[in-house]
Amino acid sequence: MKRVVITGAGTINALGHDVPSTLTAMREGVCGIGPLELRDVERLSIQIGGQVCGFEAEGRYNRQQMTLYDRFTQFTLAAAKEAIDQSGIIFSGELAAKSGVVLGTAGGGVSTWDDNYRSVYEDGKNRVHPFVVPKLMNNAAASHVSMEHNLKGPSFTVSTACASSNHAMAQAFSMVRSGMAPAMITGGSESMLCFGGVKAWEGLRVMSRDACRPFSANRNGMVQGEGAGVFVFEEYEHARARGAQILCEVAGFAMSSDASDIVMPSKNGASRAMAGALSDAGINRDEVGYINAHGTGTAANDKTECAAVADVFGPHADKLMISSTKSMHGHLIGGTGAVELLACIMALRDGVIAPTIGYEEPDPECALDVVPNEAREAKVKVAISNAFAFGGMNAVLALRAA
């Protein structure tokens, strides 16, 4: 079994267009959620989101690329470039042949579906652009990353709703740990903030109209976000041999399936995933200093997640810190675990715990240290990152300080 480290990180999300600006915003407890700006927003009953602002694809990508890159692909490519540049890894020869890209997304090219359905249904057009299919397919982002960076090894896309990027990173981790690949590009991306993408979520009646307030007694639902997080997972000796900067170590993971309900979370499924990740990583529960919660801000998730944490950690649950950065960047659905992994890296590397902002009233069912409203300095050796998806599919990653 090989050790696996992270040697590069990239992101774009409502808090920033790169990792440094995102971490600064997390540290300062900035709220990236605001009024949505999109076509027909006045016909939506939910009009807020964690939208990426000031990201102009024009100028960044050429005309031919624009015809092939949905917004979720554009986000992915920007984040992948930042991660690979930071890592300094160059894929050529045998390294290129064995290294691949595994990314998560729940919806893929949602705005491409939306725009073209609008065109044929609402505008009555009978013809769509020839590249609609390669633009909207869920693996488009992974494919373009592979082409851009010469990644010729195992490459695919994982789609498990809100756990997509955690499942993707777990796969990439397994491949590096087993020796199958010396390095993998991994993470996830989502771009659902278009009329159809928000309208679909409205239907479930789980969305907040004003703010995402995880663990707060007055929480009233989730808020969608958008963006991408991408990382370079690299075999430890390979990284060390080339003198790469190590951001943290990925120590283990576990996946579980609730096998019970298509939307309601399960304490048992969540507990099994967290306990499984610790066991896989060989980590004692009292070593865990920080949990990046799934923390969606819905009534059901937050109390179930806190109960699961109490179950797994016993008395230590009252000593560790748990926060949900979705309060700041919104819920990036299939990309959310990737952006949230940044909060774990900040905890392990910088000793800064990202807060749960918007926290107003304690909830006895969420009676843990949720790092309310303000970031905190703390030395943390082990962090875990939770993702519990609709469909009852859970994936938890365990990370250690470098």
Add this chain to the structure above:
Amino acid sequence: MSIKDKVIAIIAEQAVLEPSDISVDSSLEELGIDSLGLVESIFSIEEEFDITVPFNANEPQASDFDISTVASIISGIERLQAEQG
């Protein structure tokens, strides 16, 4: 703009060339337009001239819309406009 000028503008955009670099005798292949570029050119032609071009990328020869040169495309458009107009 004449049909010829419009077609040359579409082809030039696909080939990333200036319209002045393209003659009616140029073949799409020698202009460096690949199969995706060809499909996109046909889409642009359909949009520009409001016609439907019978073309299947699996059997490009089966269509009587001749795509071998700029000139053959122009005459194909003229014929389709007459038929479909």
